[in-house]
Amino acid sequence: MQFKDLEWKDIMPDNVIVCSHCEICLCGWIRIEFKINHEPEEDKYILYAFGKGSIRRLQPEKYGSIESAKNAAYRIYSNEMAKIKKAVDFLVIT
Helix, strand or coil, X not given: CXXXXXXXXXXXXXXXXXXXXXXXXXXXXXXXXXXXXXXCCCCEEEEEEECCHHHCCCXXXXXXXXXXXXXXXXXXXXXXXXXXXXXXXXXXXX
């Protein structure tokens, strides 16, 4: 089973990413959304994750670079996809 790569849409005025957004919809019933906003006062990137279950983060996480925030989003996504794959494999076997 192969899953889609994360595709980010970046907004970049003045060569600084102020917002990055990624939305995944699988099979019409699983929706995952990641948003990364730049906080200029702290010079941090804040990752927001939306979805069901463990994807949804009530507290946003702060990172020092856009790449580290995107890597964290990819880890969250990979963990969820591994859970889905495990559930699908179980259903196929039984």
